[in-house]
Amino acid sequence: MSIPSISAAFALDFAIRIAxxxxxxxxxxxxxxxxxxxxxxxxxxxxxxxxxxRGIERHVLLRRAFPIALWTNLASGALLxxxxxxxxxxxxxxxxxxSGQAVVRQRRVLASDGAEQMTTLVLFAALVGLVAPDxxxxxxxxxxxxxxxxxxxxxxxxxxxxxxxxxxxxxxxxLIMGSEAHGRAFASHVLNRSVWIGRAxxxxxxxxxxxxxxxxxxxxxVTIAYLALGLAFHVACACVMGLNTFVWAFxxxxxxxxxxxxxxxx
Amino acid sequence: MWESIVAAVFVAILTGSAxxxxxxxxxxxxxAKYDPLMFLPYWGFFAPDPGFAGNHVxxxxxxxxxxxxxxxxxxxxxxxxxxxxxxGRFERKALLDLxxxxxxxxxxxxxxxxxxxxxxxxxxxxxxxxxxxxxxxxTARQFTVVMTEGHGSARELTVAVLSNEHPLD
Numbered sequence: 001m002s003i004p005s006i007s008a009a010f011a012l013d014f015a016i017r018i019a020x021x022x023x024x025x026x027x028x029x030x031x032x033x034x035x036x037x038x039x040x041x042x043x044x045x046x047x048x049x050x051x052x053x054r055g056i057e058r059h060v061l062l063r064r065a066f067p068i069a070l071w072t073n074l075a076s077g078a079l080l081x082x083x084x085x086x087x088x089x090x091x092x093x094x095x096x097x098x099s100g101q102a103v104v105r106q107r108r109v110l111a112s113d114g115a116e117q118m119t120t121l122v123l124f125a126a127l128v129g130l131v132a133p134d135x136x137x138x139x140x141x142x143x144x145x146x147x148x149x150x151x152x153x154x155x156x157x158x159x160x161x162x163x164x165x166x167x168x169x170x171x172x173x174x175l176i177m178g179s180e181a182h183g184r185a186f187a188s189h190v191l192n193r194s195v196w197i198g199r200a201x202x203x204x205x206x207x208x209x210x211x212x213x214x215x216x217x218x219x220x221x222v223t224i225a226y227l228a229l230g231l232a233f234h235v236a237c238a239c240v241m242g243l244n245t246f247v248w249a250f251x252x253x254x255x256x257x258x259x260x261x262x263x264x265x266x
Numbered sequence: 267m268w269e270s271i272v273a274a275v276f277v278a279i280l281t282g283s284a285x286x287x288x289x290x291x292x293x294x295x296x297x298a299k300y301d302p303l304m305f306l307p308y309w310g311f312f313a314p315d316p317g318f319a320g321n322h323v324x325x326x327x328x329x330x331x332x333x334x335x336x337x338x339x340x341x342x343x344x345x346x347x348x349x350x351x352x353x354g355r356f357e358r359k360a361l362l363d364l365x366x367x368x369x370x371x372x373x374x375x376x377x378x379x380x381x382x383x384x385x386x387x388x389x390x391x392x393x394x395x396x397x398x399x400x401x402x403x404x405t406a407r408q409f410t411v412v413m414t415e416g417h418g419s420a421r422e423l424t425v426a427v428l429s430n431e432h433p434l435d
Contacts, residue, residue, distance in 0.1 A: 180320025
């Protein structure tokens, strides 16, 4: 099987557009809950941010910026999805989006997750890579950075699970599926049918994450197989666990991983 | 010139990200101080603690000498569309973060008898005290966090946090 060689420029363009889809969804979701969740009786109220000493009461600009930050996040994300990395609007949209994200996070102390962190890192890397006047080389750096961060994410998650008694014993997946927060009754039922099913499910996740670095150094078909497995994993997590933005945040980095693997192979 | 700066930025962030994965209290304190927005990632993903509980916050108000009924702080339930559109995840995750923060610091605060001064407790209290009063003459409020395990009729409930009585303004 012949896999076409991809360029760093294409990998970064893909990463920005896919990450920006997740960025838009997240901004739109927060806009949908802003009156309740960001209101006085919500978990992201000004009073709660003050408990964490975020200093929002001292920064008038920050307070004024917050109501529009979710809208500017949505708009800048949409521009990035539509026009990608190399349109004149890309760098301003990345700047506005990342600044807006900082404003929102200053207020929303809680409820960040890995998808949000990965999206921020991808968009930040793109901004740093694209802002240089002659950015051919810095784009390559950005792509390598995203590939490395993606590999670190899976490997660190896998190794942390190896050292966790719940994951080592194979109990973790049945426990997660048995929870109201991220589980589903049917999935819990399946995993609890036999102790071996639970163990197999838990250890499959651990094995995939721990060995993700192989995608960087293996032959291209193996890399593709890992990335396809990763995509299937995130789609399954979205359907069963409700982790919808992970589907965009992590696969956004996949062409950067493929680019790095192709460069290492060459 | 630009290439060197960009390379240095990426190497610094990658090094910081790698250090952030280690269970190193001194580093964690430094990051908490200088990176409150959590730009440097922690890639735990349901590890080491897989997180097996659902959480519900309920509160009740005291009117004169009687306690009223327990009322749940509204948190959106999960939906079938959540694989695409999941706005409720923010509020559910907020409660989960508060409970994780509470569990992490509970022992150290308990040693000095000051659980109610922990950041997670104060944040939870702020959230609960901001809920509307059913009776305007209520003078105090108490809350509890109920943890659930399992689904449907097999669901087991445990009281994870039971607050003291807090006066209402």
